[in-house]
Each structure stands twice: as C-alpha cells, then as structure tokens.
Amino acid sequence: MGTANLTLDAALREWSGRYQEHIAVTDGQTAWSYRQLYKKALTLADMFRKRGIVRGCRVIMQMTNTVWFPAVFFALSRIGAVPILCLPAHKEIVIGGICRNAEPAAMIFTRRYLKYSYEENARQLAEQYGCTDRLFFEDELEALISEKDDAASEREQAATELPSADDLAFLSLSGGTTGIPKLIPRTHRDYLYNAYVTALRADLSEKSVMLNILPAAHNFALGTPGIIGTLMCGGTVVMQKYPDMTEFFSNVERYGATITSLVPALVNMCIRYRNLFADDDVSSLRYVMVGGAMFRPEEAAAAERLMGCTVIQVFGMSEGMTFMTDRDAPEAVRWHDQGTPSAPEDTYRIVDADGNDVPDGTAGEIIVRGPYTITGYYENPEANRRSFNSEGYYLTGDRALRTPAGNIRILGRVREQINRAGEKIMPAALEEWICRSDDVLECAVIGVPDAELGQKICVWAVTEKPLTLQELHAFLKSEQVSDFYLPDMLRLTDALPLTPVGKVDKNELLRMLGREEQS
Numbered sequence: 001m002g003t004a005n006l007t008l009d010a011a012l013r014e015w016s017g018r019y020q021e022h023i024a025v026t027d028g029q030t031a032w033s034y035r036q037l038y039k040k041a042l043t044l045a046d047m048f049r050k051r052g053i054v055r056g057c058r059v060i061m062q063m064t065n066t067v068w069f070p071a072v073f074f075a076l077s078r079i080g081a082v083p084i085l086c087l088p089a090h091k092e093i094v095i096g097g098i099c100r101n102a103e104p105a106a107m108i109f110t111r112r113y114l115k116y117s118y119e120e121n122a123r124q125l126a127e128q129y130g131c132t133d134r135l136f137f138e139d140e141l142e143a144l145i146s147e148k149d150d151a152a153s154e155r156e157q158a159a160t161e162l163p164s165a166d167d168l169a170f171l172s173l174s175g176g177t178t179g180i181p182k183l184i185p186r187t188h189r190d191y192l193y194n195a196y197v198t199a200l201r202a203d204l205s206e207k208s209v210m211l212n213i214l215p216a217a218h219n220f221a222l223g224t225p226g227i228i229g230t231l232m233c234g235g236t237v238v239m240q241k242y243p244d245m246t247e248f249f250s251n252v253e254r255y256g257a258t259i260t261s262l263v264p265a266l267v268n269m270c271i272r273y274r275n276l277f278a279d280d281d282v283s284s285l286r287y288v289m290v291g292g293a294m295f296r297p298e299e300a301a302a303a304e305r306l307m308g309c310t311v312i313q314v315f316g317m318s319e320g321m322t323f324m325t326d327r328d329a330p331e332a333v334r335w336h337d338q339g340t341p342s343a344p345e346d347t348y349r350i351v352d353a354d355g356n357d358v359p360d361g362t363a364g365e366i367i368v369r370g371p372y373t374i375t376g377y378y379e380n381p382e383a384n385r386r387s388f389n390s391e392g393y394y395l396t397g398d399r400a401l402r403t404p405a406g407n408i409r410i411l412g413r414v415r416e417q418i419n420r421a422g423e424k425i426m427p428a429a430l431e432e433w434i435c436r437s438d439d440v441l442e443c444a445v446i447g448v449p450d451a452e453l454g455q456k457i458c459v460w461a462v463t464e465k466p467l468t469l470q471e472l473h474a475f476l477k478s479e480q481v482s483d484f485y486l487p488d489m490l491r492l493t494d495a496l497p498l499t500p501v502g503k504v505d506k507n508e509l510l511r512m513l514g515r516e517e518q519s
C-alpha cells in the first residue's frame with residue numbers, strides 16, 4: 001500500500017487495479033467496487049471539466065456520507081481542483097465567511113440534511129461568486145453523469161494539467177468553535193502518508209470494514225485512517241448518513257464492521273443504546289477508535305465491555321499530527337492515554353509558558369511537527385504568527401503530559417483552565433469526578449467571568465433526575481474532591497450543545513448562560 005509520489009487520484013487508480021471487484025464503498029443504497037468507484041471519479045471529473053472546473057479552482061464541497069463523497073473528492077483531485085471540505089453542520093455564516101477567504105469557483109452542496117435546507121444559501125452564494133453554472137447538488141450527480149458512464153475516458157491530460165504529489169490537494173477547516181474556521185492546506189503526499197501510517201497502526205487490511213458515521217469531511221473520518229486509509233488497504237467503507245444508533249448497530253451486524261471511528265459524544269450514545277438494546281451481533285467489531293475530545297477512562301472501559309472491542313484512542317487535529325494508543329497496549333494505557341505519534345518522523349515537545357521543555361509527568365502545552373503536519377494556514381499570516389513557533393512547530397493549545405511509559409495524556413485546553421481567585425481548575429478533571437455520580441449522564445464545566453473571583457465555575461449537566469448544587473457538592477465532598485474545585489453554579493439541560501463534528505461546544509454553553517441572565 002505504498003504511497004510514494006502519487007496524487008490521491010493516481011492512488012485510487014492503483015487501488016482499483018489491485019482490488020478490482022472488491023466492494024470499496026457502500027451506503028446502504030448503492031455499493032461500488034474499486035473499479036466502479038474509480039470509473040465514477042473519472043466520469044465525474046470529465047463532467048466537472050466540461051463545466052469549467054480546472055486545476056487550482058477552489059470548490060466548496062459540503063456533502064453528506066454517501067458513496068458520492070469519495071467519488072467527488074477523487075474526481076476533483078484528478079482535475080487538480082481544490083475541494084474545501086465543509087461539514088454539514090456548517091451553516092450560512094460560516095460557509096459565507098469561508099467563501100470570502102477562499103473565493104470558490106464551484107460549489108457542491110447537499111440539498112437537505114437533518115431537516116435543514118442548504119439550497120437557497122447555495123444558490124445565493126453561487127450567484128455572488130459567479131458560479132451558477134458550476135453549482136451542483138449531491139442528489140443530481142447521478143443523473144448528470146449517468147448516460148456518460150460507459151464512455152468514461154482516461155483522457156490523456158497534458159503534462160502541465162497534471163497535479164503532482166506536492167500540490168495542494170484540499171483545504172480542510174480548523175476545529176475552532178467560534179468565528180470562521182481557518183483553512184488548512186493539505187497536499188496529496190502528506191495526506192496519503194497520514195492515512196498510511198494510521199492505517200498501519202489500526203491494523204487495516206482487505207478484510208477490514210470501516211463503518212463511517214462521523215462526517216466524511218472531517219479529518220478523523222477521511223484520513224486517520226478513515227476512508228482513505230481503508231481504501232488504501234483494500235477494505236470496504238460503509239458510509240452511514242445519520243448519527244442514529246439503531247442504524248449504527250444494525251450496520252455493524254449487516255456489514256460485519258470491523259472498525260469504526262467515534263467522538264466521545266457518539267461513544268456515549270453507543271453505551272446508552274447498548275445498555276438498553278444488546279440484540280445486534282457486534283462480534284465482528286474489533287476496534288473502536290475514539291478521538292476528538294476528552295474521553296474518560298470509565299467510558300473507554302464501558303465501550304470495550306458493551307461492544308466487545310478494543311479501544312484505540314486518537315489525539316489528532318486537522319492540521320495533521322496524530323497520536324494513537326497501540327492496539328495491544330495494556331488497559332491502563334488504552335483507557336487513560338492517547339498514545340504515541342503515528343509516524344516515526346513525527347516529533348513533539350511539551351513546553352511551559354516560556355517555551356521550555358517540562359519534565360515527564362509535568363503538564364504543559366503540546367507542540368508538534370512532522371511530515372504530514374502543516375507549517376502554516378492557507379493565506380493567513382496573522383494566524384500563523386500565533387499558531388506556529390520559529391522552529392515550525394504547530395502550537396496545539398492543548399495541555400498534556402508524557403507518562404513514564406512514554407505515552408501522552410491530554411488534560412484539556414491550555415486556555416480552558418479556570419482561574420478562580422488564583423486557584424487553577426482543569427475542567428476535564430472536575431468533569432471526570434462529576435460524571436462518577438450515578439445521577440449525572442453527561443456534564444461540561446466552564447469558567448464564567450466574575451467581578452470578584454475573576455472566574456466562577458459553572459457546571460452544565462444532563463441528569464436522570466433533578467439535581468441541586470448542594471447535592472452535587474455533597475457528592476464531590478464524598479469523593480474527597482478539594483474544596484476549591486466545588487462549582488459555583490449548576491445548570492441542567494436536556495442535551496449538551498455540540499460543535500459540527502460532535503464535540504461539546506463550550507462557547508455555546510457560555511452563550512446559553514448569557515441568554516439566561518438576560519431573560
């Protein structure tokens with residue numbers, strides 16, 4: 001599954017030659033073999049070219065999890081056009097902002113997803129950017145290419161038209177929760193390598209069936225090892241469109257899924273579902289990769305027990321670098337740590353506020369550098385000054401320590417630390433203690449500005465039954481939690497708000513509090 005010097009499209013061509021009639025991707029309605037997927041990509045590329053999409057064109061791509069996602073992605077790669085990978089959860093304001101920064105020449109949207117219509121905004125944006133002829137909707141692609149399918153050509157492209165491995169392959173969006181996401185430039189070479197090293201660590205092979213429920217445009221789902229890593233190894237990708245647990249577990253059984261990637265919020269949904277309904281056969285499932293947000297050891301243990309699988313923790317970022325736990329790591333590591341860098345050439349440091357390395361076991365900011373990690377955002381010198389140091393390390397903003405065994409353990413965001421009258425509180429630690437209570441299903445801790453204390457501690461919780469602040473204090477005291485960790489405020493909610501990829505949206509929790517105070 002070597003990747004040397006290939007573009008994504010050239011890689012798909014190689015895989016199609018190797019794995020031929022084996023199913024590459026299915027979404028429940030449609031299943032395509034490797035050969036069919038490659039042919040679809042060729043036909044789509046022809047059609048896009050005729051409509052004027054050329055090398056270097058930036059293309060807004062906001063599609064859902066169906067077989068058409070990889071087909072369009074590889075088709076654009078073939079042309080050398082640059083998809084901007086937007087998640088379905090990105091709405092008007094964000095997409096509008098991205099368009100201002102990237103000036104797209106074409107757009108491919110889903111028409112409707114989870115009761116939300118994208119169509120009107122899509123048409124307006126296409127008008128504004130002069131690309132009404134190059135506006136496509138996911139559900140019309142089939143009709144647009146159907147008659148031409150047999151004529152799919154491997155049309156010789158002039159050498160000057162051909163993208164090369166070091167060209168920009170796509171732009172993905174930074175995971176920030178406020179403002180307009182920054183654009184992350186990934187090349188064919190770096191991305192194939194990203195998928196390759198993570199596929200090795202996740203033990204992917206022709207026998208693998210990857211159940212993909214995270215939005216395909218997210219780095220975890222697309223290339224860590226995700227869709228591309230699975231295709232590279234000759235496995236089958238199952239695209240699940242909606243985050244529905246009944247469907248998820250029946251897909252595990254129906255397709256004999258061997259591996260899936262989840263964010264902790266989805267793992268929690270799985271745990272709750274399996275506690276209630278355990279009739280689907282999940283014996284095929286070997287690995288559940290979990291990453292994207294803080295994950296508690298009890299959740300890892302419950303996931304392994306209820307789904308009969310091994311958890312592989314992943315600390316990753318769309319900027320590149322990924323860390324993973326080894327699949328044969330002992331429980332203590334699998335449940336508590338996020339492992340080691342995926343590639344041998346990756347380097348990282350854990351530093352204090354002055355940028356000096358801290359000793360093992362001490363918390364600091366983790367900063368990273370390596371062959372598939374970007375050294376700058378797309379046309380954004382100001383963000384680059386803030387996010388990269390003079391040695392080219394990406395400053396993650398994440399707090400971590402290195403354990404004696406050499407694994408990293410993520411402790412939360414550097415800036416998330418709450419400072420209450422000088423006492424430093426890590427939300428993640430308090431969240432872990434609170435979640436030990438049988439009454440609390442989920443919780444998130446945020447710092448709230450306060451004139452006297454600097455910041456107050458506020459807990460948002462999802463509970464089985466009503467819970468008061470006094471009861472929560474009593475529980476925390478019974479757990480021997482230090483007094484300065486006792487929260488000042490407790491708010492109950494039916495569900496914690498999530499960011500586009502399913503992480504708890506703490507900025508929204510702060511806004512919810514603000515709205516409550518205004519009313």
Ligand code: J2J
Binds near residue numbers: 174223317319410
């Ligand atoms: C705590 N926080 C984590 C973890 C990421 C694989 C997996 C995830 C992402 C991703 C990804 C975390 N524990 N295990 O791209 O390929 C938080 C950190 C990090 C930010 C990156 C992948 N894993 N995080 O989540 O670009 O704060 O990528 O800096 O969306 O998520 O977010 P994003």
